[in-house]
Amino acid sequence: MAKKDELGRRGEDLAVGYLQDRGLVVLSRNWRCRDGEIDVVATDRWRLVVCEVKTRSNFAFGAPAEAVTWQKAARIRRVTEAWLTAHQVRWCEIRFDVVAVLAPPGGPVSFQHYEAAF
Structure with a gap:
């Protein structure tokens, strides 16, 4: 597995723990269809939260959340359907939502959670 893939998988694992610590219940991870993938589908008991x-x-290469372009947001909406x-x-x-994870090698992990990001 490539370093980028390892970092992405680690980030998703950390993000799931972060979301669960905040009371969300994860329904799906890495759900795929022909149009793309959703990293995390969860619920806060009142609504579906697609992360x-x-x-x-x-x-x-910039802040993690900057990688979520309007094109990516549109694709996530299609995959959610x-x-x-x-x-x-x-x-x-x-x-x-967007969960941005900063995980420097050997350093502390930090999260930025953007609710209703798009």
Whole structure:
């Protein structure tokens, strides 16, 4: 597995723990369809929370959340529609979040949670 993939997987694992610590219940991880992937689908008991997780080890390529472009947000919305269909969810309130994870080698991990990011 490439270093980037390892960092991404570690970031997603850390983000899931972060979300669970805040009371969210994870329903799906890395759900895929032909249009793309959703990193985390969770619920806060009132709404569906679709989370895009972005992880960086430093700021050399910008802050993690900067990687979520409007094109990426549009793709996540399309994939969410497929998730809803596949899980036979007829209607529910949906919030789209970004969890940015900064995980420097040997340093402390930090999180930025952008609720209703798009």
